[in-house]
Amino acid sequence: MRFNPIPRLIPPPRPARPGRDGPSATAGLDAWSGLMVAAQAGHGGAYQRLLAEISDWLHRYFQRRLPHGEVDDAVQETLLAVHRRRHTYDDRYPLGAWLAAIAKRKWIDQLRSLGRRPTEELSDDLAIGDHESAVTSASVLASLLDELRPAQAQAIMLVKLQGYSIEEASRQTGLSVSAVKMNIHRGLGRLTAFIEKTHDVE
């Protein structure tokens, strides 16, 4: 039976992934180096496993450094760089440092590409409806109603703003119909006077 060194280079599955904080986690180092040596010799299975594990690490690496939409692109670019430059890996050194150097270079390339990419301003037509005037109006109205007596403010709120009839407002407030009419009339009068005195009310 021929001796095949390749399986010996492929370590058994590790209990943990190669560390959350990068390839420096000790569990992954020897395993990755062995897989890369096997890959350099042309062992596709080892290479597939190595790239899958590297891909997971690269995802975490780029997620912390790039906008969400750029992560997959950066991971694939790095995997291709690893593939093209796999002959430069020296097995006397851990694969983690080699991979981290390539990933860092790809990160820099990706940042430069982001900087060169033209940015487009969002058009007002594309944006959702502007609620600014409504919000401002509500705020101003609330401050104006604070200037009135509570019964006047409530009558104006019910009839003029919420659309109730005088009779419905009368039932809700417990006042007579004429009292509601009076409160509305006097309240609007005070509001008008107040607005005329205050020039900066929008």
Next chain:
Amino acid sequence: MMSNDALILDLATNLAPVRRRSMARETLLLAALGATELALVLGLGAMRHDMGMMIGSAYMLWRMGSLAILAGISCTVAIRSFAPTASPRRGVMLVFLLAVLAMVGGAFVGTAADSGRALLDRISPANGLLCAVSIVVLAVPVMAMLGILMRRAAPAHPEGSALASGLAAGTVGALVFAFCCPMNDPLYIVVWYGTGCAAVTAIARWLLPRRYRL
């Protein structure tokens, strides 16, 4: 865009064995190129006629020795910097430091006759420009070879590697040219060899990173 799994499967399926990069092989290749270039130049009869007599002098030992040391170290620095985990920063600083020391050393090998001449006469700009251009031309093969090696490797600091490559190419070009140059004034050597090496370094620094993509 292809999914990661599909990409990995594709890469693994079409995997071919690769020959591992060897710094020793690249160094030998570079040394062979330099030696071939020197042999060609000498074979064309360009060596200075009094080389046999001058080779033992302090001036010639300084000139050839310092250039040989600078060329050897800068080539090593350049080749080492092509590995993704290596930074060329310290190596480039070492080469600069040695270059300055070599220039300072020139002050101790000059003759009294040299120091008595006018500065412009000592520098001799017309001859000097020719020397600088010759160094640039002689550096081209080594720069091209280093550019190819850089493209095949994976330097993580391509700008630094390009700088180291420029220094290496410039010093090799200067070393080859030193066999032919008839000038004997250390000041002339410092000014014009320095100019030639600086020009090669600037060209390499500008050109090589553009031809490189990880």
